[in-house]
Amino acid sequence: MAAGGFEPPLNIDDDTNRAIMKTTENMDKEGDIKMKVLGIVCSPRKGGNTEFLVQEALTGAQDRGAETELVTVWDKDIKPCDGCLSCEKTGKCHIEDDVQAIYPKLIEADGIIWGTPVYFWSATAQAKILIDRSYALYVNNNGLTNKVSGAISVGGALGNVAVWNLFNTFFSAHHMLSTDFVYGYARNKGDIHKDKHAMKASRELGRQMVLIAERKFKYPEEYDIAIYRYVKREYGIESRVGRDRFTD
Numbered sequence: 001m002a003a004g005g006f007e008p009p010l011n012i013d014d015d016t017n018r019a020i021m022k023t024t025e026n027m028d029k030e031g032d033i034k035m036k037v038l039g040i041v042c043s044p045r046k047g048g049n050t051e052f053l054v055q056e057a058l059t060g061a062q063d064r065g066a067e068t069e070l071v072t073v074w075d076k077d078i079k080p081c082d083g084c085l086s087c088e089k090t091g092k093c094h095i096e097d098d099v100q101a102i103y104p105k106l107i108e109a110d111g112i113i114w115g116t117p118v119y120f121w122s123a124t125a126q127a128k129i130l131i132d133r134s135y136a137l138y139v140n141n142n143g144l145t146n147k148v149s150g151a152i153s154v155g156g157a158l159g160n161v162a163v164w165n166l167f168n169t170f171f172s173a174h175h176m177l178s179t180d181f182v183y184g185y186a187r188n189k190g191d192i193h194k195d196k197h198a199m200k201a202s203r204e205l206g207r208q209m210v211l212i213a214e215r216k217f218k219y220p221e222e223y224d225i226a227i228y229r230y231v232k233r234e235y236g237i238e239s240r241v242g243r244d245r246f247t248d
């Protein structure tokens with residue numbers, strides 16, 4: 001009997017078998033599949049406040065049995081999208097940098113916690129780069145559809161709501177399942193520990209994310225993409241101004 005009491009079916013090819021065995025590695029003692037929660041910290045500052053809150057959320061996810069991973073950007077080479085649009089044809093981004101290693105982590109995750117400091121009333125440039133670079137997962141393969149997503153932001157004073165608006169649009173465009181938003185107030189490194197509300201809320205966000213991911217909510221297959229793309233696909237009508245949107 002395989003791990004977690006799971007017996008792979010007989011007469012299946014090796015690749016399928018390997019995929020099933022990989023899944024069993026991810027089971028707990030009762031044989032339930034562990035959720036994978038990824039935390040992405042989009043602060044250029046090493047060991048900053050956002051990192052503490054995202055780590056707190058991942059600890060909350062672990063409390064509920066999830067396997068977790070933290071990704072930071074301060075130690076990565078992250079280049080902006082260059083608008084070449086080659087991903088529309090290939091489904092892959094051609095830019096050779098550390099985002100290439102982040103793509104598979106995003107695809108494998110059941111839940112993703114996106115963390116960013118507030119910079120000039122919005123998210124950091126690094127957060128926006130990751131959002132833009134997700135276009136490669138979006139155009140052909142809808143790689144982030146149905147991922148459970150939540151966001152955490154930390155500001156010294158103002159701008160948290162603008163970050164939530166940005167992430168909500170991002171989640172909605174990808175047909176990710178948006179859970180909740182946590183905001184904290186801190187300026188100097190580590191100050192976030194004094195924000196008891198943010199610490200508690202982050203822990204709860206991680207716990208909640210696992211419970212939602214376990215429910216396996218999905219958009220109906222017919223509506224696997226955002227409505228503006230759906231109308232193009234189903235009716236052949238472009239959403240882009242200047243094409244056939246305003247003609248018969």
Ligand SMILES: Cc1cc2nc3c(=O)[nH]c(=O)nc-3n(C[C@H](O)[C@H](O)[C@H](O)COP(=O)(O)O)c2cc1C
Nearest residue numbers: 045048049050117118119120121155156157158187
């Ligand atoms: C370039 C820059 C712009 C900032 N803009 C804002 C802002 O618009 N609103 C705000 O509340 N805090 C702003 N801050 C403060 C940071 O959000 C705050 O220090 C936060 O704790 C940084 O998160 P980190 O420790 O994870 O890097 C800014 C900080 C920097 C460096």
